[in-house]
Amino acid sequence: MSSETKHPAADATAGSAKQPAEAATNPGASAHAVPGDWRMTRVLWPFMLASAVGLVPFTIYSTFLVPIADTADGSVAALGQLRGLGGLAALAVGTALAPLIDRVRKEWAAAGGLAVLALSAAFGATGDFLLLTAFCLLVGAGTAVLNPALTAAAADRFDTDAAAGRAATLITATQSLTALMAAPLVALPAVLWGWQGDLWAIAAIAAVLALYFVLRGRRSQRAGLTSGRDPEKETRPGYLASFKSLGALPGVVPLLCVAMLRTAAFMGYLAYLAAFYDERFGLDPGPFAIVWTLSGSSFFLGNLLAGRLLSAERPAVSSERLMMLALLVALSALVGVFFVHSLFLALALTALIGAGHATVAACVTTLLVRRCGSLRGTALSLNAAGMSFGVFLGAGLGGVGLAVGGYPGTAAALGALTLAALVCAHAVARSAPAGDL
Numbered sequence: 031m032s033s034e035t036k037h038p039a040a041d042a043t044a045g046s047a048k049q050p051a052e053a054a055t056n057p058g059a060s061a062h063a064v065p066g067d068w069r070m071t072r073v074l075w076p077f078m079l080a081s082a083v084g085l086v087p088f089t090i091y092s093t094f095l096v097p098i099a100d101t102a103d104g105s106v107a108a109l110g111q112l113r114g115l116g117g118l119a120a121l122a123v124g125t126a127l128a129p130l131i132d133r134v135r136k137e138w139a140a141a142g143g144l145a146v147l148a149l150s151a152a153f154g155a156t157g158d159f160l161l162l163t164a165f166c167l168l169v170g171a172g173t174a175v176l177n178p179a180l181t182a183a184a185a186d187r188f189d190t191d192a193a194a195g196r197a198a199t200l201i202t203a204t205q206s207l208t209a210l211m212a213a214p215l216v217a218l219p220a221v222l223w224g225w226q227g228d229l230w231a232i233a234a235i236a237a238v239l240a241l242y243f244v245l246r247g248r249r250s251q252r253a254g255l256t257s258g259r260d261p262e263k264e265t266r267p268g269y270l271a272s273f274k275s276l277g278a279l280p281g282v283v284p285l286l287c288v289a290m291l292r293t294a295a296f297m298g299y300l301a302y303l304a305a306f307y308d309e310r311f312g313l314d315p316g317p318f319a320i321v322w323t324l325s326g327s328s329f330f331l332g333n334l335l336a337g338r339l340l341s342a343e344r345p346a347v348s349s350e351r352l353m354m355l356a357l358l359v360a361l362s363a364l365v366g367v368f369f370v371h372s373l374f375l376a377l378a379l380t381a382l383i384g385a386g387h388a389t390v391a392a393c394v395t396t397l398l399v400r401r402c403g404s405l406r407g408t409a410l411s412l413n414a415a416g417m418s419f420g421v422f423l424g425a426g427l428g429g430v431g432l433a434v435g436g437y438p439g440t441a442a443a444l445g446a447l448t449l450a451a452l453v454c455a456h457a458v459a460r461s462a463p464a465g466d467l
Contacts, residue, residue, distance in 0.1 A: 064193045064341045067200065074197060076246075077184045080140060080239050081201050082208040084176045086232050087151055087169045088116060089212040094225035101157035101226075112163055116170030117418045124174035124415030129272035131175070131407030136183035137247035139407075143176025144240035151233035155226045174418070177205070178410035185399045185406060192341050195396035198410075199337025202395055206333050206388065210326035272408050279401055281461030282409060284454040288353070289394045290416035290423075291451035292360075295444045296387045298424025299364055300325070302432060302440060303380075310437075311373050321380060328381040332388030340396045349400075350459035353393035357455055360386030361448040368441035390451075397458065423447075 071078065091098065091113060099109045131139055150168035153161040181201045185194040216228050223231075277283055307313040307321055336356075340349050347355075363382040370376050394413065402409040424447065431443030 064190070064196050065188075067196075067338065070188075070193075070197060070200060073187060074184050074200060076239070076242060077140075077180045077201060078204040080144060080243070081177065081180050081204050083232065083236055083239060084143070084147060084173045084180075085205055085208045086212055086216060087147060087154065087165070087229070088113065089209075090216050090225055090228045090232070091154065091166070091169075093213050093216055094220065094228075097225060098157065098162070102159040102162055104159050109162065112166045114422070115163065115166040116173075117421055119167045119170030120174040120418040121415050123171040124178070124411050124418065127175060128178075128408045128411035128415070129269050131178055131182060131411045132272065132405055135247045136179045136186065136407060137243045139175055139179035140183060141240045141243035141247065143172045143174075143179060144236045144243065146172035147176065148233045148236035148240060151229045151236065155229035155233065157226065170418070174411070174414060177201075178407055178414050181395070181410050182399075182407035191400045195399045196337055196341030198395045198399045199333065199340070199392045202391060203330065203334040203337060206326070206330040210323070210330055272405060276402065276405050276408055276412070279405070280463075281458040282398070282401055284457040284461075285394060285397055285401070286409070286413055286416050287454040288357075288390065288451045288458065289413050290420040291447050291454065292357070292387060292390050292394075293417040293420030294424035294427070295360070295364065295447040295451065296383070296424070297421045298426075298428030298440075298444050298447070299383065301425045302428055302437075306368065306437060307376070310371065311376070321377065324377060325380050325384045328384030329388040332385035333392050336389040336392035337396065340392065348462070349393045349397050350455070350462050353390055353397075354452065354455045354459060356386045356389035356393065357448060357452045360390065361445060361452065364448055365441045365445040368437040390455075 065073075095106055095109055099106045102109065146168050150165045150172060153168065154165035181198045184197040184201050188194045188197050216225075219231065220228050303321070303325070304315070304318050307318050313321065336352065339345060339347070340352070360383055363379040363386060367376055367379040367383065370379065395410075398409045398413060399406050424444065427443045427447065428440050431439035431441070433439070435442065
């Protein structure tokens with residue numbers, strides 16, 4: 031889509047656009063040109079920081095799973111299974127609360143998610159098995175609200191579609207960078223105060239950020255009252271009407287399917303990547319860390335650069351075309367990596383898979399922000415919920431493929447998911463207004 035295209039269905043539900051007081055000081059509000067990344071970062075840093083904090087609790091849990099199990103007097107397998115509860119909670123909460131993201135101030139929604147994260151981190155720091163169960167559930171529920179609220183709020187800070195899309199992809203790029211760097215960053219402080227100290231620190235940081243967003247929301251509310259109107263209360267659709275209105279927008283449903291299927295393929299691939307490199311190339315966990323870093327770095331750079339490319343006032347390639355091209359690259363590399371016997375070729379394909387999926391993720395975020403208008407919070411929440419389901423779907427189907435046909439079976443199962451995502455991406459492209467492709 032072009033950076034200025036707005037669908038009529040999205041305009042009909044307008045009401046939670048920009049805060050009038052913010053628009054006056056908004057660096058992207060006065061011109062069609064998209065501000066540079068550094069300039070946007072100076073505006074969005076609180077949102078980026080909060081999005082990074084949201085990824086840390088489960089990173090701590092995964093990194094220190096063995097000592098956590100020892101403290102809780104449970105097995106590593108049992109504690110590991112608790113991690114899955116977070117995904118289920120994210121799916122349930124993200125779907126149920128999706129319309130509410132657009133019905134309250136997004137700063138307050140973010141504050142609520144951060145408060146839940148602070149409480150969950152405090153529960154987890156106790157080391158009690160039952161409280162660790164609550165920790166996993168609450169982290170999933172908290173991030174299901176926090177991430178879409180932050181992404182939508184960041185997009186709302188800018189008036190043009192191109193700038194809004196770029197703001198949203200900067201949030202997702204921050205999350206990718208955090209996922210890449212979080213493990214060493216939490217391991218170093220833990221040398222001084224242990225994993226429980228890490229969780230207490232996250233509880234304190236999340237609580238402070240929650241207070242910040244509460245105060246920020248109050249300032250925005252006062253500014254809206256001073257201007258004589260509150261844009262977020264104008265013509266809001268009802269709870270069920272939000273789902274219906276979103277489904278009526280061109281291409282949004284297949285776009286959400288692309289995100290879910292892509293996530294399933296990528297996370298299923300990651301679930302068995304270490305075992306594959308160990309069996310095929312004899313890489314122990316130490317050397318395999320380089321492979322993991324390569325994959326994470328490729329994903330981060332792909333997400334960052336694709337978001338920058340799509341934010342141009344007249345991008346060289348449309349979001350729809352780039353998404354289909356990236357899926358084709360990801361499909362070829364994902365199937366190919368399980369058949370190669372050269373380590374260097376496998377590493378190259380691993381990098382392509384990461385970059386391809388990151389590009390698709392950036393395209394999905396950009397298109398949801400541009401096509402959904404005032405319903406972007408609902409769309410981003412459903413997108414996050416769908417991706418949570420995708421994590422389980424991909425790991426399950428990848429495991430079935432491995433059990434039935436070895437790694438070629440895994441390649442077939444995950445390749446089928448990617449192919450299905452490509453079919454949905456074609457439907458998204460066909461729904462684009464004439465002249466956008």
